Amino acid sequence: MKRYIQQLQKNDLFKNFNLNNIEIILNCLSAKIVTYNKRERIFLQGDPINFVGIILSGSIRIIKEDIEGNCNILAHLGVNDIFAEAFACAGIDECPVTIQALENCEILFIDCKRIIRTCHQACTFHSSLIQNILSLISKKNILLNEKIEILSKRTIREKLMAYLNMQIQSTHSKKFSIPYDREGLANYLCIDRSALSRELCNMRNEGVIAFKKNEFEIL
Structure with missing residues (x-):
């Protein structure tokens, strides 16, 4: 985990956090790193989804599949991009998309509930983290509007x-x-x-x- 702290400082989720603060908040949130192979599914459409993901290495794509198996690519994401934050924070029961590794990759997962709820230790960093994730969701909404404009x-x-x-x-x-x-x-x-x-x-x-x-x- 420590070898990625400096990289994570450039991620918008940790905007205005210093290196020491990032390490503290990751420990507080019980963040974990999971490795995926090329073409492996990270989340399947219909899976429960409670975690925000940050790409530490490699790349992924987010796709929507219909009942006939046709795929619509919603996004292509690379190193330091964040995904699933809107789904996890919305508290929906099932993931509405499939998320797949395009190459071997490492993903940092953070339980969204632990982001949006103040921990028992009352970390002073939580309010900044909540502001940052709200900003991220707003930016993703702008990108979604851009795709709607294209498809129109x-x-x-x-x-x-x-x-x-x-x-x-x-x-x-x-x-x-x-x-x-x-x-x-x-x-x-x-x-x-x-x-x-x-x-x-x-x-x-x-x-x-x-x-x-x-x-x-x-x-």
Whole structure:
């Protein structure tokens, strides 16, 4: 655990915490580290979920599966990203999504109930922790609204351009990489993979974009 303390100081959940405070609060919360192999499921849709997860190494994806087995990628997360905080803090009985390791990874788990309730030791850090997790949930809500905006577009090109323009805003550059391969991007945008590839080629031929694998440039 100690080898990750400095890394965790950069996580928004521990904003304004010094290294010593982080170590104290992790002990207070009985945080634990669990290792997962590539493609292993961290949470299955329908599982009980009481824990907030922080990615210490590796990457994961969050997917929504329908009854026919079709997948919709909701998010792709990497080192120091936090997940499941909204689900755990909402007190819902079942996880509404599946969370899967994209590669070998280590996850730090914290019981959400121990975050939002003051402990018997009355740690002074708890109020700051609660403020930080509320801020995180608010930021995730903004990202969710962005995806709703993308999916509200009528055509494949409109969805693509909405997504790519958001990457420009996020990176402050017309050249950027995205965390998805073609299948992943198609799932994220809720469109057919073949139709996506066809539209990307059309946009490249028209001089709208240039791309190589997951590297894109808006022209």
